[in-house]
Amino acid sequence: MDFSLTPEQQAFRQTVRAWLRDNIPSEWKHVGSSEIPRVEAYELLREWQRRLYEAGFIGLTWPKEYGGHGLTFMEELIVHEEMALAKAPPILNVLGVGMAGPTIIAYGTEAQKKRYPSKILSCEEIWCQGYSEPNAGSDLASLQTRAVKDGEFWVINGQKVWTSFAQVADWMMLLARTDPNAPRHKGITYFLLDMKLPGVVVKPLRQITGEAEFNEVFFDSVRVHESEVLGGVNNGWQVGITTLMYERLTLGFGLQMRLRIALDSLIELARRMEKHGRVITKDPLWRQKLAQLWIDTECLRVTGARAITKLLRGEMPGAEASTGKMVWVETHQRLQELAMEIEGPYAQLWKGADRAVDGGVWQHSFLRSQANSIEGGTTEIQKNIIAERLLGLPKD
Amino acid sequence: MDFGFSQEQEMLRATARKFFENECPSTFVRARMEEPAGVTDQFWMKLAEQGWLGLIYAEEYGGSGLGFVDLTVLMEEMGRSVMPGPFFSTVLLGGLTILEAGSPAQKKEWLSRIAAGEAKAALAWTEPNARWDAAGVTVTARENKGAFVLSGTKLFVLDAHTADVVVVVARTAEGKSPEDGVGLFLVPKGAAGMTVKLLPTMDATRKLCEVSLTDVRVGADAVLGGKGGGWAPLARVIERATVALCAEMCGGAQKVLDMTSEYAKIRVAFGKPIGTYQGVKHKAADMLVEVENAKSLTYYAAWAVDENVPEAPLAVSMAKAYASDAYRKVSATGIQLHGGIGFTWEHDLHLYFKRAKSSEFTFGDATYHRERVAQLINL
Ligand SMILES: Cc1cc2nc3c(=O)[nH]c(=O)nc-3n(C[C@H](O)[C@H](O)[C@H](O)COP(=O)(O)OP(=O)(O)OC[C@H]3O[C@@H](n4cnc5c(N)ncnc54)[C@H](O)[C@@H]3O)c2cc1C
Ligand SMILES: Cc1cc2nc3c(=O)[nH]c(=O)nc-3n(C[C@H](O)[C@H](O)[C@H](O)COP(=O)(O)OP(=O)(O)OC[C@H]3O[C@@H](n4cnc5c(N)ncnc54)[C@H](O)[C@@H]3O)c2cc1C
Numbered sequence: 001m002d003f004s005l006t007p008e009q010q011a012f013r014q015t016v017r018a019w020l021r022d023n024i025p026s027e028w029k030h031v032g033s034s035e036i037p038r039v040e041a042y043e044l045l046r047e048w049q050r051r052l053y054e055a056g057f058i059g060l061t062w063p064k065e066y067g068g069h070g071l072t073f074m075e076e077l078i079v080h081e082e083m084a085l086a087k088a089p090p091i092l093n094v095l096g097v098g099m100a101g102p103t104i105i106a107y108g109t110e111a112q113k114k115r116y117p118s119k120i121l122s123c124e125e126i127w128c129q130g131y132s133e134p135n136a137g138s139d140l141a142s143l144q145t146r147a148v149k150d151g152e153f154w155v156i157n158g159q160k161v162w163t164s165f166a167q168v169a170d171w172m173m174l175l176a177r178t179d180p181n182a183p184r185h186k187g188i189t190y191f192l193l194d195m196k197l198p199g200v201v202v203k204p205l206r207q208i209t210g211e212a213e214f215n216e217v218f219f220d221s222v223r224v225h226e227s228e229v230l231g232g233v234n235n236g237w238q239v240g241i242t243t244l245m246y247e248r249l250t251l252g253f254g255l256q257m258r259l260r261i262a263l264d265s266l267i268e269l270a271r272r273m274e275k276h277g278r279v280i281t282k283d284p285l286w287r288q289k290l291a292q293l294w295i296d297t298e299c300l301r302v303t304g305a306r307a308i309t310k311l312l313r314g315e316m317p318g319a320e321a322s323t324g325k326m327v328w329v330e331t332h333q334r335l336q337e338l339a340m341e342i343e344g345p346y347a348q349l350w351k352g353a354d355r356a357v358d359g360g361v362w363q364h365s366f367l368r369s370q371a372n373s374i375e376g377g378t379t380e381i382q383k384n385i386i387a388e389r390l391l392g393l394p395k396d
Numbered sequence: 397m398d399f400g401f402s403q404e405q406e407m408l409r410a411t412a413r414k415f416f417e418n419e420c421p422s423t424f425v426r427a428r429m430e431e432p433a434g435v436t437d438q439f440w441m442k443l444a445e446q447g448w449l450g451l452i453y454a455e456e457y458g459g460s461g462l463g464f465v466d467l468t469v470l471m472e473e474m475g476r477s478v479m480p481g482p483f484f485s486t487v488l489l490g491g492l493t494i495l496e497a498g499s500p501a502q503k504k505e506w507l508s509r510i511a512a513g514e515a516k517a518a519l520a521w522t523e524p525n526a527r528w529d530a531a532g533v534t535v536t537a538r539e540n541k542g543a544f545v546l547s548g549t550k551l552f553v554l555d556a557h558t559a560d561v562v563v564v565v566a567r568t569a570e571g572k573s574p575e576d577g578v579g580l581f582l583v584p585k586g587a588a589g590m591t592v593k594l595l596p597t598m599d600a601t602r603k604l605c606e607v608s609l610t611d612v613r614v615g616a617d618a619v620l621g622g623k624g625g626g627w628a629p630l631a632r633v634i635e636r637a638t639v640a641l642c643a644e645m646c647g648g649a650q651k652v653l654d655m656t657s658e659y660a661k662i663r664v665a666f667g668k669p670i671g672t673y674q675g676v677k678h679k680a681a682d683m684l685v686e687v688e689n690a691k692s693l694t695y696y697a698a699w700a701v702d703e704n705v706p707e708a709p710l711a712v713s714m715a716k717a718y719a720s721d722a723y724r725k726v727s728a729t730g731i732q733l734h735g736g737i738g739f740t741w742e743h744d745l746h747l748y749f750k751r752a753k754s755s756e757f758t759f760g761d762a763t764y765h766r767e768r769v770a771q772l773i774n775l
Contacts, residue, residue, distance in 0.1 A: 001465045001699045002398045009397075074397055267775070287770035288763065294773055295693070295714045295766070303692040305399040313400065323685045383681035384674070391657040391680055393671035 067118025096127035107231035435481030450511025457507035475647030490517025497621035518559035537566035717765035
């Protein structure tokens with residue numbers, strides 16, 4: 001067991017650190033920012049990701065020929081740790097980098113692998129994920145969006161919902177039913193869908209924060225060329241699911257980074273707020289709560305290290321990798337709840353109120369955190385998966 | 397970075413698992429619960445033959461010279477079988493204190509005998525005030541013509557009744573801070589003025605004693621390390637022993653999870669195995685999360701104390717805070733998911749449930765360690 005870095009990795013860490021020190025945009029306000037990209041920051045974040053790409057700090061584990069750097073998860077981890085320390089802005093094209101890219105690299109034709117991944121990394125093309133539908137959320141395999149073959153084209157009709165980034169996305173990872181007569185999991189195909197095709201209509205949905213961050217997407221006889229099928233017709237379930245593990249890891253690094261930034265911000269908040277005349281960090285009860293958050297945050301980091309070790313050794317991550325999402329959600333939601341509790345009556349003030357603490361950022365991130373246990377698979381579903389796959393308990 | 401066990405360590409785990417399954421089944425544990433010693437000579441000698449009594453001692457003291465991460469593996473397996481007996485007190489408390497603070501002669505004398513299974517040791521540290529800090533040490537050691545006279549009461553002392561030597565923590569002087577003036581003294585079994593009383597305990601696999609010291613005289617050669625500089629080595633011992641305890645707790649919690657998920661697959665209610673119901677399934681998933689998290693923090697702490705990195709004290713407190721809560725919750729949920737059978741004496745679950753409780757309050761519970769974390773992160 002060894003937690004130390006090689007001299008090369010240490011040098012790499014220094015390089016990343018120095019670069020971040022000089023390059024984080026001065027307009028970026030990190031306070032309370034455990035957030036995912038916010039609409040108002042999209043342009044700044046697009047530029048930020050482009051610079052990260054040019055500096056070579058994104059797509060580290062992807063093969064060189066497809067825009068990556070052919071490095072290991074260790075370097076990837078180092079970059080995320082440094083981004084957390086530097087309170088760097090998040091990555092805008094998070095679904096592209098975390099899901100679309102690795103999936104295309106794993107299943108794509110040579111032409112697809114040449115065409116898409118590098119533009120994902122540079123943020124030239126933003127991706128969204130078209131999985132959920134009004135009648136297919138947790139039970140994704142019941143999705144009904146149809147794709148029917150017409151010559152060289154597939155004609156898509158149907159609807160997706162809760163689609164984050166659809167309003168800015170250039171491409172969509174689309175799951176559609178290509179064989180309605182096959183068993184549920186067998187008749188689905190994974191398409192790479194150009195959002196500018198005629199018949200694609202995006203309607204923003206306003207969410208709990210008041211912003212429109214996710215959308216409805218309608219398909220009215222959208223014609224997708226057959227070359228945009230990824231991983232073979234009727235193989236979409238396989239394609240969509242097998243890369244989830246890697247997705248969980250890379251998205252996991254990002255989540256871990258945001259949690260760390262949020263924790264530091266929370267402790268900083270607790271240091272300057274008082275309750276009943278006592279600074280919060282000096283209150284024994286609050287010290288307990290903050291220490292537990294610290295422990296849980298560190299726990300996610302070391303659990304991640306266990307999972308990465310398995311990958312670096314060429315093994316499949318075990319039980320420790322499956323718990324990450326759930327633990328992250330629980331910790332992050334508790335953190336946001338504590339921010340409200342620290343603010344006390346001030347928690348009621350919203351952006352625009354002069355006296356709102358930190359301009360009201362915590363209110364936003366608190367509300368946003370409610371989705372954490374829904375998006376990317378609900379906590380109930382995560383628990384079913386853990387119980388059935390890892391403990392071998394019987395399915396319903 | 398490589399945050400996993402080596403092949404040798406995995407082999408040690410496999411060997412230990414088999415050994416304890418054969419040598420320490422619950423019938424053995426239950427028999428030892430009924431007796432004062434908590435161990436048989438035969439079992440103790442087998443531990444010695446495996447090389448486990450000297451696992452972390454240097455070869456010159458008859459040990460195997462392995463590290464704390466290796467020990468973690470062994471402790472997990474011991475926890476898995478709720479192994480009774482004075483292993484912890486001998487190897488990790490008394491023995492480790494001698495290793496940390498003793499002179500070469502003292503180490504030679506005691507560690508090689510411990511490793512060979514010929515001697516057992518204990519550490520008389522805590523007192524009726526139930527404090528874990530230096531201020532809790534009030535037993536006095538008065539210097540008298542080169543000798544020391546020890547007086548006072550030690551409580552919650554593991555296995556003092558079977559120890560050939562008890563390391564007594566006593567105050568030699570009132571210094572500027574409570575950490576100053578703490579001494580460590582080797583008191584042999586049967587020393588005049590030392591009485592050892594075995595106490596009934598909820599967890600009968602752990603034998604706790606009250607040690608009364610009334611003008612116990614020991615010579616200058618009984619002092620471990622500097623006469624008033626015992627706190628620093630003791631703190632290191634406790635840190636290490638705490639990690640070992642956490643590993644034991646992880647092993648126990650994992651076993652409860654295994655028993656419970658197996659039971660949930662075979663116990664039928666309402667026409668289906670109870671593991672089909674989400675009321676059971678989700679609790680089992682929560683148990684797995686607790687166990688895995690406790691392991692992560694424990695392995696990290698084991699690495700940290702092994703390498704003696706600056707963050708070791710923080711890593712240890714994080715692990716103990718987490719493991720204390722986790723083992724308690726996991727063993728309690730295990731009982732609930734077993735229904736009525738989990739409440740019986742006959743079923744083994746209560747052995748784990750009680751071990752979780754005794755472990756929780758050994759070397760500080762979660763609340764104590766969270767406060768330590770708060771201090772160490774400068775809150
Ligand atoms: C902010 C946000 C962003 C999102 N972004 C995207 C996106 O970009 N792309 C995309 O495709 N989707 C996205 N989603 C959708 C998300 O994946 C789904 O909301 C999620 O999978 C749950 O589906 P559902 O909303 O239909 O809820 P349902 O599946 O109807 O679930 C309702 C409740 O029932 C529970 N439940 C359902 N089945 C079971 C079961 N078998 N056992 C126990 N409990 C069960 C659920 O846990 C939940 O509590 C996003 C969602 C949110 C909130
Ligand atoms: C101290 C004590 C005194 C008792 N006294 C009496 C008495 O005087 N008279 C008497 O008749 N009985 C008595 N009982 C028995 C008691 O009623 C049963 O233990 C209880 O009903 C549970 O049944 P079980 O033990 O068979 O567990 P099981 O029914 O096997 O349950 C095991 C686990 O599965 C869970 N489970 C089972 N079905 C479901 C489901 N559909 N959904 C979700 N979870 C489920 C349970 O909640 C439990 O966690 C006593 C029990 C105890 C512990």
